[in-house]
Amino acid sequence: MKTDIGFIQQLSGARLTTAEIYYHMPDHPGLLQSFLWQTLDRAPDYPRLIKFLDFWKREIEAVIHSVRVAHAGLITPSDWRGVDLDLRLQ
Numbered sequence: 718m719k720t721d722i723g724f725i726q727q728l729s730g731a732r733l734t735t736a737e738i739y740y741h742m743p744d745h746p747g748l749l750q751s752f753l754w755q756t757l758d759r760a761p762d763y764p765r766l767i768k769f770l771d772f773w774k775r776e777i778e779a780v781i782h783s784v785r786v787a788h789a790g791l792i793t794p795s796d797w798r799g800v801d802l803d804l805r806l807q
Contacts (some may be wrong), residue, residue: 726757730791734758734788735776736766749782 726774738752758765766786 731757
């Protein structure tokens, strides 16, 4: 039986997190660019986002100017209900 990891993460508090990263390349400091990144993460600490930004600072030459973060719960307690029903079509 396949388990949907994303669904399990959402039930344990992870939310869809979108980060818009504004950056510029060292050879074009006057040109501000943006990069959009999404993942399931936990507010307010955002451990996956922090890990990604640390990677960016270490491995990518682009200099981060600013980061905008938004998050939304895909599943809320009122949206999900367990049902004790088993239907079989024959």
